Amino acid sequence: xxxxxxxxxxxxxxxxxxxxxxxxxxxxxxxxxxxxxxxxxxxxxxxxxxxxxxxxxxxxxxxxxxxxxxxxxxxxxxxxxxxxxxxxxxxxxxxxxxxxxxxxxxxxxxxxxxxxxxxxxxxxxxxxxxxxxxxxxxxxxxxxxxxxxxxxxxxxxxxxxxxxxxxxxxxxxxxxxxxxxxxxxxxxxxxxxxxxxxxxxxxxxxxxxxxxxxxxxxxxxxxxxxxxxxxxxxxxxxxxxxxxxxxxxxxxxxxxxxxxxxxxxxxxxxxxxxxxxxxxxxxxxxxxxxxxxxxxxxxxxxxxxxxxxxxxxxxxxxxxxxxxxxxxxxxxxxxxxxxxxxxxxxxxxxxxxxxxxxxxxxxxxxxxxxxxxxxxxxxxxxxxxxxxxxxxxxxxxxxxxxxxxxxxxxxxxxxxxxxxxxxxxxxxxxxxxxxxxxxxxxxxxxxxxxxxxxxxxxxxxxxxxxxxxxxxxxxxxxxxxxxxxxxxxxxxxxxxxxxxxxxxxxxxxxxxxxxxxxxxxxxxxxxxxxxxxxxxxxxxxxxxxxxxxxxxxxxxxxxxxxxxxxxxxxxxxxxxxxxxxxxxxxxxxxxxxxxxxxxxxxxxxxxxxxxxxxxxxxxxxxxxxxxxxxxxxxxxxxxxxxxxxxxxxxxxxxxxxxxxxxxxxxxxxxxxxxxxxxxxxxxxxxxxxxxxxxxxxxxxxxxxxxxxxxxxxxxxxxxxxxxxxxxxxxxxxxxxxxxxxxxxxxxxxxx
Numbered sequence: 025x026x027x028x029x030x031x032x033x034x035x036x037x038x039x040x041x042x043x044x045x046x047x048x049x050x051x052x053x054x055x056x057x058x059x060x061x062x063x064x065x066x067x068x069x070x071x072x073x074x075x076x077x078x079x080x081x082x083x084x085x086x087x088x089x090x091x092x093x094x095x096x097x098x099x100x101x102x103x104x105x106x107x108x109x110x111x112x113x114x115x116x117x118x119x120x121x122x123x124x125x126x127x128x129x130x131x132x133x134x135x136x137x138x139x140x141x142x143x144x145x146x147x148x149x150x151x152x153x154x155x156x157x158x159x160x161x162x163x164x165x166x167x168x169x170x171x172x173x174x175x176x177x178x179x180x181x182x183x184x185x186x187x188x189x190x191x192x193x194x195x196x197x198x199x200x201x202x203x204x205x206x207x208x209x210x211x212x213x214x215x216x217x218x219x220x221x222x223x224x225x226x227x228x229x230x231x232x233x234x235x236x237x238x239x240x241x242x243x244x245x246x247x248x249x250x251x252x253x254x255x256x257x258x259x260x261x262x263x264x265x266x267x268x269x270x271x272x273x274x275x276x277x278x279x280x281x282x283x284x285x286x287x288x289x290x291x292x293x294x295x296x297x298x299x300x301x302x303x304x305x306x307x308x309x310x311x312x313x314x315x316x317x318x319x320x321x322x323x324x325x326x327x328x329x330x331x332x333x334x335x336x337x338x339x340x341x342x343x344x345x346x347x348x349x350x351x352x353x354x355x356x357x358x359x360x361x362x363x364x365x366x367x368x369x370x371x372x373x374x375x376x377x378x379x380x381x382x383x384x385x386x387x388x389x390x391x392x393x394x395x396x397x398x399x400x401x402x403x404x405x406x407x408x409x410x411x412x413x414x415x416x417x418x419x420x421x422x423x424x425x426x427x428x429x430x431x432x433x434x435x436x437x438x439x440x441x442x443x444x445x446x447x448x449x450x451x452x453x454x455x456x457x458x459x460x461x462x463x464x465x466x467x468x469x470x471x472x473x474x475x476x477x478x479x480x481x482x483x484x485x486x487x488x489x490x491x492x493x494x495x496x497x498x499x500x501x502x503x504x505x506x507x508x509x510x511x512x513x514x515x516x517x518x519x520x521x522x523x524x525x526x527x528x529x530x531x532x533x534x535x536x537x538x539x540x541x542x543x544x545x546x547x548x549x550x551x552x553x554x555x556x557x558x559x560x561x562x563x564x565x566x567x568x569x570x571x572x573x574x575x576x577x578x579x580x581x582x583x584x585x586x587x588x589x590x591x592x593x594x595x596x597x598x599x600x601x602x603x604x605x606x607x608x609x610x611x612x613x614x615x616x617x618x619x620x621x622x623x624x625x626x627x628x629x630x631x632x633x634x635x636x637x638x639x640x641x642x643x644x645x646x647x648x649x650x651x652x653x654x655x656x657x658x659x660x661x662x663x664x665x666x667x668x669x670x671x672x673x674x675x676x677x678x679x680x681x682x683x684x685x686x687x688x689x690x691x692x693x694x695x696x697x698x699x700x701x702x703x704x705x706x707x708x709x710x711x712x713x714x715x716x717x718x719x720x721x722x723x724x725x726x727x728x729x730x731x732x733x734x735x736x737x738x739x740x741x742x743x744x745x746x747x748x749x750x751x752x753x754x755x756x757x758x759x760x761x762x763x764x765x766x767x768x769x770x771x772x773x774x775x
Contacts, residue, residue, distance in 0.1 A: 055598050056331030063327035064320050071316045079306045086305035090251050091282060094297045097254070098284045101295070105288040108144070108234055109192055111137050113289075115230040116211035123225045123618075125375035127158055134160035144242065146206050150213075152226050154183070161773040168200070176768055179208065182260055186210045186229050192290035194261040196237040206287035207234040209290060240270070248272070253298040256279070261291015267528070285662030311348035354428075354447040356439050358384055360405035364437060373447065382617040391425060398430070404443045415454070418447060426451040472592040476583035477547055482575040483529055485522045504545050512546045515519055521580075528565045528578045535565040538585075547582060590679070595760055602676040604654055613675045613685060617740045618749060620637075620673075621733060624688040631686055632695040633732040634702065635747035638666075638680035639725045639759040648714045656710050656722065663705035672698070683744070692732055699762055725760035727751050736765040 118133050119125055132147040136162060146184065147165045150158040154174040157607055173183040182195030195208040213227040240246035253273045259264035263285065268277055280296035344531040354370035356363055356378075363378045371377050374389045384390075384402045394416040399407045411430035420426050423552060438578040452744040489506045509518040509525075517539075528535045540558045541547055547561060562581040571577075593775045600612035610614070624631050640661075657680070665674050671687030686698060709721040729751030731737065736746040746765035753763045 035482065035560065038136055040335060052690055056328045059331040060324040060328035064324035067323040068316075071319065072523075075308065075312070075316075078308065082306045086302060087299065089536060090297075090299045093249060094254075094282050094284055094295065095250060095539070097244050097252075098286050098295050101239070101286050101293075102288050104144075104211075104242045105194065105207075105286075108141075108195065108232055109211075111140075112209040112211040112230055112232045113192055114147060114228075114745065115232070116213045117152075119213045119227040120225055121552040123159075123227065125150070125227065129752055130158045131160050137281070144238045145235055146200060146235050149231045149233070149658075151183075151228050151231070151432065163283065169405065180233040182208065182210060183229070186212050187258075190214060196260065205236045207236050207239060208232075209234065211290075245270075246272075251300050251302065253300060255296040256286075256293050257296065258286075258291070258293035261288075261293065263292035264294045285613075303508040317378055324735050333626065353449070356384070356445040357442050358404050358445055359437070359440055359442040361385065361403045363387070364442060370447070373418070373449075374422055378641075389419050390430075403430060403447075404457045407443065413448065415450065415609075421546075427454040428715070467567075475715055476581060479546075480572055480577050481509070481580050482523050482572065482577040483526065483608050484520070484575070485525065486573075486575075487512070488573055507545070509546075512544060517541065522567055525578050525580075528567045529576050532567055537563045537565065539563070547584070559584055560589040561585065605658050605676050607661050607665065607677045608673055610675065610677060613673065613683065617685065620671075620685065620688065621738075624733065627688050627690075629690050630693070630735065631694060631743075632684075632689060632698065633731045633733065633743045633747050633752045634684040634686075634695075634699065635729040635731075635744065636682040636684065636702070636752050637755070639729050641680040641724065642723075644712075644722055648712060648720070652712050652714050653711060656724070658711050660705065660724070664702060667701035667705050668698075681745075693734075695730060699730070702726075702728070725753035727759050728762045729754065730762060731765035 037209045105459065114135065115137065122129060130150060131666060137148060141337035146654045148160045149156050151167065151173055152158075154172050156168055156171040156173060159168050164167075174180050176183070178198045181196060182193050186193045190212050192209070192211045195210060197207045200206040202240040208231055212231050213225050228372070237246060244413050245254055245256075253275045255268055255273075255275050257268040257277065258264065258271035259269045260266065264283070271277065271565050275296070275298045277296045280298055282295075282440060284295045284297070286293040286295050322764050350459075352369065354373040355367040360379075361383045363382050363384055364380055366376075366378050366418070376387055385395075389400070395402065397414050397416065410430075413429040416430050417425045418428045418430060427450050429450050431444045431448065432443045435444045436442070442582065479487050480489040481487055485508045487507055487509070490503055490505050506510055509521050511516070513521065522541075524537055525536050536770070538561070542558050545560070561582045562585050563580055565578050565580050567576070592727055593622055600608060600615065602609045608721050620631055623629075633775050641653070641656075655736060659677075661674065661676065661682075664684070668674055668684065669687055673685040675683040675685065677683060684698070686695065686700065689695060703726070706724055706726055709723045711719055711721055713719050728748040729749065731743045731746035731750065733743055737743040750763040750765045754761045757763075
């Protein structure tokens with residue numbers, strides 16, 4: 025009973041002490057649990073951040089693919105348009121060379137172009153004046169013949185633009201006279217500006233009508249790509265300022281995120297594109313979310329276990345806690361050559377856990393070539409402190425080599441002198457430095473190898489820098505850098521160049537310019553008396569996006585194209601020149617006759633056409649060879665040319681046949697003096713030099729037939745035929761004489 029009483033009393037007394045007991049036994053959240061929760065939360069935040077970054081990356085990649093597809097479509101469209109523009113220019117050039125072009129001639133030339141792309145080309149036309157005169161194919165395009173281009177409500181503007189600018193123009197797309205929508209590519213038939221209006225080429229321009237739907241199909245715009253909604257603007261090649269002429273899906277062109285310039289010879293369009301939304305482009309796989317959940321659990325669990333271990337070993341690690349907390353980089357403690365301790369960062373970096381007493385050289389973590397920069401045999405017993413560090417390469421756990429800065433400072437470790445070695449990872453900085461060095465070297469090499477001259481010119485006309493081949497080895501006093509355009513160039517040229525610079529900066533686009541300039545500091549360094557007076561240059565002026573030394577500037581890159589220009593002029597001259605005698609050829613005669621005939625008509629005068637055939641020239645070739653015969657023809661051409669007036673034309677038809685077309689004559693009797701001078705050229709013997717024998721002298725004569733314009737013919741072919749018949753009468757009568765196409769000869773002439 026007493027025992028029972030004691031138990032009851034003890035039970036009744038326990039509630040009084042319960043608050044104190046509750047405070048000592050109340051459950052609480054331990055540190056490892058808190059750490060696990062925090063780690064899980066951080067992992068979740070990190071996972072969400074990575075997920076959003078991945079999503080953004082996928083969206084960016086999709087956007088880049090869309091932009092790349094739009095750029096590819098733009099390139100295809102430019103290729104289709106430029107190919108047709110060049111064909112139109114070729115047709116215009118053909119009309120220029122053949123001013124008397126017939127419908128059959130035009131059909132043959134146009135058929136070649138048409139058969140190359142019959143599904144694209146609707147028609148090819150030539151306009152005489154304002155009227156559309158020739159069209160191919162004729163079937164289906166009859167309504168276009170006779171169309172007045174200047175009065176056409178849609179095409180009149182482009183017609184006037186071609187005539188005024190003398191440049192190729194891409195017009196439309198417009199409704200064609202033969203039906204359907206088409207794009208009109210027009211090129212001017214350029215007439216020599218020196219010719220009077222009466223001699224101007226009758227053809228004004230050539231046109232090629234393109235099927236607009238076929239252009240879209242060839243460029244890949246129709247049917248539209250699944251990832252893009254497209255529109256085109258720039259009616260008549262007016263670019264971004266023009267009207268929208270293609271918008272099948274009625275997209276909002278004002279808010280189009282993609283606007284690409286479609287540039288071609290004769291104009292510019294702008295391609296506007298809206299990407300089609302694609303939710304699947306940013307969809308992540310289910311395994312990604314599973315990995316996130318597993319990772320969250322793994323990080324939380326691992327953190328909890330690490331927390332428990334740290335709590336259990338806290339007292340044992342108190343002595344090293346300050347050191348470990350301060351050393352975030354891979355760290356070793358060495359005494360002499362032996363490793364005493366390595367922190368976890370070193371193990372993670374190298375994958376090695378060195379045993380106490382193991383030598384540093386045996387670890388093999390330091391690249392062999394870099395050991396010479398460290399104490400001999402990696403023995404730090406006598407080393408001096410090196411807080412600044414030395415750059416070395418370290419073999420890492422993944423098999424790579426990374427640059428580290430190795431620092432060592434002396435410490436007292438368990439009663440003995442030791443060194444604390446810290447490895448600071450500087451690999452990324454080193455790679456960045458190497459990349460910048462390589463980029464700088466590449467930039468220097470590019471500037472050094474750049475052909476022509478390159479100058480950086482700011483918006484005030486000040487030359488900030490110079491590059492290029494003409495600047496290599498140039499003395500400082502001969503450079504354009506630091507001078508303005510007004511100081512380097514004549515006033516008119518400086519103002520023109522300044523205008524090009526301002527236009528490039530204002531429009532933000534590449535400018536091209538061609539000019540002739542006397543050698544100066546601006547091009548080629550110091551002026552030299554041995555240099556030509558002026559040289560041709562082609563320049564490309566591109567604005568620099570970022571400010572250059574604090575100012576808006578452009579790069580002016582110019583190439584010396586003088587030799588090319590001279591070659592072009594020489595080739596143009598050869599087109600009208602006989603290669604053997606350097607006299608005019610038949611093409612030059614065809615070109616000159618209309619001009620001289622028009623002059624004669626204005627003065628109510630006439631022209632004399634003399635057909636000259638050498639007598640017995642073949643025996644010279646047979647006896648001495650064709651080389652000697654060619655030499656004789658060259659000597660004869662020089663004599664005949666010396667006998668003519670400045671406006672008379674000497675033409676070699678081929679072989680031993682020449683034609684002289686006189687300048688306008690007031691009276692036919694004036695031809696007699698011309699004939700006498702030509703015959704005098706044959707009176708002196710010709711000295712020839714056969715290669716196998718001594719020089720010889722040969723005497724020649726000629727038979728001449730004479731016809732007069734307009735009496736004997738108003739066309740060149742008729743005159744040549746009349747003069748040729750007269751010449752053969754001389755041949756039949758015994759050679760070495762003159763005959764006239766008409767029965768009545770001039771009083772001073774001979775029959």
